[in-house]
Amino acid sequence: SRIADAVMKVSLLxxxxxxxxxxxGTEFLGFIxxxxxxxxxxxxxxxxxxxxKYGIEEGKWNIIRATKKYxxxxxxxxxxxxxxxxxxLTEDAREDLAKQVLEMINTETNFAVPSASLKGRLLVGGEAKAGTLIGELSRSVLMYKNFGITLIYTHMMRGLAQTSLTSKAGYFASFLIGTTVxxxxxxxxxxxAKGRDPREMTTKEFWGAAMLQGGGLGIFGDFLSSNVNRFDSSISKTLVGPVGAFYDDFSRLTLGNILEYTAGKKTNAVDEGINFVSRYLPGSSLWYSRLAMERLVxxxxxxxxxxxxxxxxxxxxxxxxxxxxxxxxxxKPGKTNPNRNPNFEAAIGN
Known part of the structure; x- marks a missing residue:
């Protein structure tokens, strides 16, 4: 949607x-x-x-070498x-080789800078059409997990395709270390950015969460040390995905409060309404303004x-x-001014 695209642009992602x-891609062209x-x-x-790997042997490389550079x-x-x-060159020869070069650059770019892939979208949605119950449910469950899925289809598959056990181990080790760091x-x-000191980095829970974060599944790392995630949601609610969580929160805000009111119970409609708006208002999660918005508003x-x-x-x-x-x-929550600077030494347990 236009709103989602605008938020992605404003967030600088x-x-x-x-x-x-x-x-x-430009560096690749320069390297060639x-x-x-x-x-x-x-x-x-x-x-x-x-x-x-992309079918470019010596003869085609010589054609590439002889092509005028920019x-x-x-x-x-x-x-x-x-x-x-x-x-x-014949029309077929030059078009085929140009396509091979572009395929190589595009594919390697997807490895270097992973982004949502067609294979990932197919896994998320399958043959289910958008707007259907199954289609929307599957998209909700795997929403924001496309990055992790893309890593499976790129680096995981490339690692498995290595010719020897040693090369497989080397590829996965370097990949795991890099993404974890x-x-x-x-x-x-x-x-x-959320107003807290850095987490202590000397625990196995931290590095387990860091490994999941590097694979695009950081929210599940929260459950290594707690029974709720960063949004105070349970693992079952997290697994359902943001769309399911949205409908759950919306039903609690509307139907839930109506039922409580008709039953003569005290409602928390205003508080739940504030939480709902702060969570789902477009732009409320922008990394550079979120903390100020949360504390001051x-x-x-x-x-x-x-x-x-x-x-x-x-x-x-x-x-x-x-x-x-x-x-x-x-x-601290509720304060209009920071009480101090972040304690960076907390990362090493001080």
């Missing part, structure tokens, strides 16, 4: 991803140009294997358009509605994070 893909003076037999073995600000790049327009960095940045609305109950909830939340993760808040 879409521009960041596209910039990464563009940079890798840099190697244009190297004979096929003398190419770096890994690069040669990559070419052969020069920009002193740097040379391989020009696919120049290859496709070569007059000394980056997952750990992402986790710590998220914690700071949402928390203050909660305190205005029910000061005593809200302070108890804030206190329970602080105690839970201290117990489950050993964390403290550098900007």
């Amino acid at each position: 879409s521009p960041w991803t596209q910039a990464g893909r563009w940079a890798f 140009a840099d190697n244009s003076n190297v004979a096929f037999k003398d190419l770096n073995p890994k690069f040669k294997n990559t070419l052969q 020069e920009h600000e002193g740097a040379d790049f391989f020009d696919v358009n120049a290859l496709a327009n070569r007059s000394d 980056m997952g750990a960095a992402a986790m710590q940045l998220k914690e700071i 949402v928390d203050q609305l909660r305190l205005w509605n029910d000061p005593r109950r809200t302070r108890k909830k804030f206190s329970r939340r602080e105690k839970r994070y201290r117990k489950d993760y050993g964390q403290r808040y550098w900007w």
Whole structure:
């Protein structure tokens, strides 16, 4: 939808991803140009294997080498358009080779900068049509898990395709270490952005969560140390997916409060309404404004509605994070100003 696309752009995720893909593709074209003076037999073995994987052998490499390069600000790049327009080749030959080069660059870009893939979408939706019960349910269950699915179809399959057990182990080891380290960095940045000190990095629970985070399934890492996730949702509610969670929250806000009111029970409609809006309002999860919005607007609305109950909830939340993760808040819930700077030494247990 337009709203979802706009939020992705404003969050800088879409521009960041596209910039990464563009940079890798451009670097690949530059790398081909840099190697244009190297004979096929003398190419770096890994690069040669990559070419052969896409059906580019010595004869085709010689055609690529002889193709006019594109020069920009002193740097040379391989020009696919120049290859496709070569007059000394048959139309089929130049088009087929241009497609092979583009397939190679596009596929390797998907490995370097994973994004939602067609295979992932097929696994998520299958043959179920959008708008049907099965189709929407399957999309909800696997929504925001496409990144992890893409990793399975790219790096997992490439690792399994390695020729020897040693090469398989080496590929998976380097992949696991790299994604886990980056997952750990992402986790710590998220914690700071939510007003909490970094998590202690000396526990097995942290590195288990970091491994899941690196694989695009970070929300399930929350359950390694707690029975609820970062949104105070159970694992069953998390498995259902955001669409199912939305309908559950909406039904509680509307039908649930109506039933409580008709039964003569006290309702929490205002508090639940504040929580609902803060969770589902487009843009409410923007990483650079979320904390300020939560502390200065949402928390203050909660305190205005029910000061005593809200302070108890804030206190329970602080105690839970201290117990489950050993964390403290550098900007406490309900406060309009940070009480201190983040304690980065908390990451090493200080």
